[in-house]
Amino acid sequence: MTEMIATRQAYGDALVELGEKNKDIVVLDADLSKSTTTAKFGKKFPDRFFNMGVAEANMMNTAAGLATCGKIAFVSSFSIFATGRAWEQIRNTVCYSGLNVKIVATHSGVSVGPDGASHQCIEDISLMKTIPTMTVIEPCDAVETRKVIFAVAAYKGPVYVRLGRAAVPVITKKEEPYTIGKASILRTGKDLAIVACGALVANSLTAAGILAKDGIEATVVNTHTIKPIDRETLVNVARQVNAVVTAEQHVLDGGLGSAVASVLAQAHPVPIEMIGIDNRFGQSGEPDILFKEYHLLAEDIVLAARRVLERKKK
Amino acid sequence: MGNLQNLDIKSLEDRSKVIRRHVIRMLVKAGSGHPGSSLSTVDLLVALFYSKLRHNPRQPAWPDRDRFIMSKGHACPALYAALAETGYFGIDKLDTLRQFGSMLQGHPCMKTTPGIEISGGSLGQGLSVGLGISLAAKLDNKDYRTYVMLGDGEIEEGQVWEAAMAASHYNADNLCAIIDQNGLQIDGFIHEVMSSHPIPDKWRGFGWHVIETNGHDFPAILAAYNEAEAVKGRPTVIVAKTVKGKGVSFMENQVDWHGKAPTKEEAERALAELK
Incomplete structure (x- = not known):
């Protein structure tokens, strides 16, 4: 039987690993840290975790400010709020400035399930890839997600990572290499x-x-x-x-x-x-x-x- | 490194005239831009750049520098002039404002202009960036301060109040907002378009230390900056009453001068007043 794990679960674990290795990693969330799983990082590194409340626009630009000071800022919320509510902040402040901000959003697609259409973001790839200089990634499983999080932390510049709520089959292997941009x-x-x-x-x-x-x-x-x-x-x-x-x-x-x-x-x-x-x-x-x-x-x-x-x- | 110069009041006033003349010359050359909104900020900027900021124009990326963000980015001609006059780049560059290939874009761009801390110009975003910088300073145990200038029209943007709430929550006492309260926005008087009044009470309600001052009175401005630095445990906002178009009689308090460049003849009249 294939193992089933949500990509968002792998995200929180990868952040904790990264946080141990790199003191410049900071994480921001907008009151959804349990769902996005960034709470794992917040528990381990409370000084480097900023819960910004239900205010995504401010969160995005706060991350931008942190990035101007050499921090690698991971910003998380549900996809619809991260990419929709804060689109112009991402476009005008994060990407236009070329900042090292990683927008890792969960709850993309209809696989969000019972919450319904308002919370099922099905436009985020389009919203993000239309912005000049943005990199857009959607890993296929939890194993690949871990590699993606490490890869985007090492990459310099803005990135959007699209994750899901529901468990999905693990189909890739730990030992396979991962390169951004290489299918x-x-x-x-x-x-x-x-x-x-x-x-x-x-x-x-x-x-x-x-x-x-x-x-x-x-x-x-x-x-x-x-x-x-x-x-x-x-x-x-x-x-x-x-x-x-x-x-x-x-x-x-x-x-x-x-x-x-x-x-x-x-x-x-x-x-x-x-x-x-x-x-x-x-x-x-x-x-x-x-x-x-x-x-x-x-x-x-x-x-x-x-x-x-x-x-x-x- | 540290404070650039310790100028007396008369010298600061002279610096302001120089900056205002630059603004007029830049805009007439560019053929577009925002004179009214630039001129109202000049004295606040001069006091900051010549007497308050710890910065080093020869080393714009000095990690321990104080930061300044012009959130009302359309006032960047005044900021560009202050940057050039304090030595971030050659004064000759001011002539290239808004031209193709210029390092001086129509709104601030950190990639092309030394001394610009963040790109943008879309209103309402700068205070959040300033908060991020202030959080980074605290994380790194650094004592640099961050100043963000906003317009009284700009604070109609909801994001400003998200940032105000968060800065207070995080006790960002290394963050200072400066409101250039010139009373006008593009479509008219603030109180007619969308009243942001009472401004001081709103910020007090959000947990900020509030200083009200005259934005064209150097001793008052300097006292406000010093008071802001001394406040611990919460952020400070300086609500500075200013005159839109300050220094050029026919531009003062005239909404039409928000976003239009003077003609050559108008510029000559303006420059004559700024001698």
Whole structure:
């Protein structure tokens, strides 16, 4: 049985490890530290943890101020508040100044579940990747999340890391290397490529397994870094298979799918089918029910694969 | 390193005239910008840069320097002039304000201009940044202070009050807000557009030490800065009554001079008044 861990859990543990190694790490949260798991850091290093209350705009710029003094500031809240409420602070103060602020937000996507649409952020990838100089990362599991947190702490500049509330299968291994901006190929096949991020990577692997039973061989690419996107890997893979499915827990406008399409349209146009949320808000419900409702399941990816293969034939 | 100079009042007044003349010359050259909002800040800036800040213009990144943030970023011509006059960069650079490729952007940019602590100009954000710097100073056991200048129109932004609440919560006594209370904003008088009054009571309610002063009276300004530094356990705000367009008779208290550059002829009249 595959181990199930939420990416946010790995975040809190990684922060504590980092905090022990590096005294310049500071963490800010907006009254959600138990949910984002930054409370673990706060308990261990109370002097370097700042609960800023329910005031995300101020939190973001306080982090910016700390960063101007050499601190590596991790800022956490739910995705919708971190990237939505504080968007202009991120754009005008954090990114325009080129500051070393790491926005690590949890509760992205419809997998937030019962809290409903107001708390299910499905626009954050788009909101963050449109800002010049911003790096945008969504790890696929808890093991990768730990590596991402260490990598972004070592990277100089603003980064957005997108994490989830719900437990997701652990599909990567501790010993595998991680590099920001370098997509990883989890499985190779000659017929099509499934390019995914976050929780949809596991579903893509499941879909590839289903397709294999019908003799269809799919490459699965974990595009953990959505910006800067790994053009080289995407173009190479597209040249080999000439059919692509993208999969993300995000609106189709401005997410991973559009980033992949933009690269391939310019470098090597191939048929693309996109799995994502199509111009709708989320709603209350358990994550598995919502994944079915919003067509984010492995079966949906399989259907998209069959559609793209039909188009490839023409 | 330390205080740059210990100027007498007459010398400070002379410095203010020099800065105000720079502002007029810069704006007429640039063809756009904010004269009224720049001129109201000048005396507060001169007192700070010549008599209060521990800074070293030859070493803008000196880690122990006092910080100054112009949160009402549109007043940056006055700040640029003060930076140039105190030696952060050549005075000749002032002529390039707002031009393509200039180190002096239309609103503050820390990447291009030495002495600018944070980029921005979007109102309401500077006090939060100042709070972050003050928290860093405390973490590092440093005694540098952070000054943030805000406008009385700017404090209509909700984020200012988030920052006010948090600075008080964290006992940020190394943080000093300076409100340039010139009574006007782009669309008119503050009390007509969106009253931020009573300003001192609001800050007292948020737990700040409040000093009310005349923002054009050097002895009063210096006394306010010294009092702010002596207050322990909570942040201080200096509410400084100022005149928008101060020093140029036809710009004073005129809302139209918030964001328009003088013509050559108007600039000559202004410069004649600032001799």
